[in-house]
Amino acid sequence: MGDSKPMTTLMSTNTALDADEDGEAVDQKEFRGMIGSLLYLTATRPDIQFAVYLCACYQASPRTSHRQAVKRIFRYLKFTPELGLWYSSGSSLSLRGFSDADHAGCRIDRKSTSGTCQLLGTSLISWSSRKQTSVALSTTEAEYVAAASCCSRIPLLVDSTSVISVAKNPVLHSRTKHIDVRFHFLRDHYEKGDIDLIHVVSANQLADIFTKPLEFDAFTRLREELEVEGVDNALIKGEIESQWTCLIALLV
Secondary structure, three states: OOOOOOOOOOOOOOOOOOOOOOOOEOOHHHHHHHHHHHHHHOOOOHHHHHHHHHHHOOOOOOEHHHHHHHHHHHHHHHHOOOOEEOOOOOOOOOEEEEEEEEOOOOOOOOOOEEEEEEEEOOEEEEEEEEEOOOOOOOHHHHHHHHHHHOOOOOEEEEOOHHHHHHHHOOOOOHHHOOOOHHHHHHHHHHHHOOOEEEEOOHHHOHHHHHOOOOOHHHHHHHHHHOOEEOOOOHHHHHHHHHHHHHHHHOOO
16 A cells, blocks of 8 residues: 555545445455554544444455455545644633434445534544434434434534424424434433534534545535644654554554
8 A cells, every 4th residue: 555546535425335245255354454453543533434434334244345445545544644633722612513414325224324523612522423223214313313312411513404393393293203212312402401403504514524425625624624634743744654654564
């Protein structure tokens, strides 16, 4: 990978990984080693969270298409070795949460992917990208479940007005009858005043980066909003280059 061509994005927006049972099998130990290295890196690189999560789903029976997707992640990292989380000393202590979902995004079982993140002022302190445990029958249900997983004593920003209506409306209607009761604690917390549900336009939904592949412009804009920025300090850059070398060495 040392001589590989750098990539500006993690995945093409047309990427749709599946089990690829007819594809050529690859070495499982090598593939798991690659995924393990990337999972370690997600602790400081939230921009790769979704892509790594998606590739990690196929560790049991990896194929050539899965390894190619992982290699593209490494090529993206080569293009952006200086990026990392930035925590400003001047950031406020106000807590906000963002939640989003990609309805029926998984091609195998059609389960949706939840993306959530929490910010303390402008500092990203928590993020998640994971497949939901049950199949959602609508976009509203998928985003409602995602919002429930992000629920806390914070302003919660959601880009679906129907989700906000379900949480605020005490009358269950047809679109909510299939939602598992354990997710309705979101409404319970809203009624208690623990959270404040706020609508945010899709273009400003930070959690979108944790649910699906995005075009370059949208991806880089959201990455910057999450305070994943470049490092100017020469000493830190040297340390990053050293870590990159060690990461590649793990695959040899």
